[in-house]
Amino acid sequence: MLQTIKNNNYLSVLILFLVLVSCDSSRVFDKYSSISNGLWNKEDMVSFTFSVNDTIAKRNLFINIRNNNKYPFSNLFLITQMNFPDGQKIIDTLEYDMADKSGEFLGEGFSEIKENKLFYKENILFPIVGDYSVTISHAMRKNSEVNGIKNLEGITEVGFRIEKIE
Incomplete structure (x- = not known):
């Protein structure tokens, strides 16, 4: 009897996981890269490579x-x-808001980790079939300082996502 309950629990967790993963029908590409110790060195570029087969959508x-x-x-x-x-x-050089005027971090999440989904490019067509790559680095610096911040604290992961437009 106890073994049957354990098997049912495992099956329930597996089904829940599959349902949650399959609900993201707009995802074409979605990967993350962890930032070691939450310190993003300005020389460390995060890279993502993806293949494009559709030049129409x-x-x-x-x-x-x-x-x-x-x-x-x-x-x-x-x-x-x-x-x-x-x-x-x-x-491209991009700027994103990470906190509101009161200092509260934007993004989703109930713990101290917040996830921000930031628009990079909207409604684009990939003109050529083949392998593309995107590299991302930070360009943070303190006000009135010429040199950038060498190790940016507090960024734990950087991701890149491509979505279908429904």
Whole structure:
């Protein structure tokens, strides 16, 4: 009897996991890279490689940032580079709000970790079939200082996501 209950519990957990994973029908690509010790060195670029087979459907691209309470700023500057299969590159400098005016971190999450899903590019078409890559690095610096912050504290993971537009 006890063994049957344990088997049912395992089966219930497996079914719940499969339901939660399968509910994300808009996901085309979704990966994360952990930042060692929550200290993102300005020289450490986070890279993601993905294949494109569809040059007709538009997509939305997101950068996902997980931060903890040690993150010392209300914004985040990122430098991104998208590399195309034919060698073309697009480099962007982006700024995102990480906290509201009262200092409360934005994003989802009940613990000290907040997850921010940040728009990178909207309604884009990938023009060429093949392998693309995106690299992301931070470009944070303190006000009136020329040199950037070497180790940015409080960023625990950086992710990249591509979604279908329904």
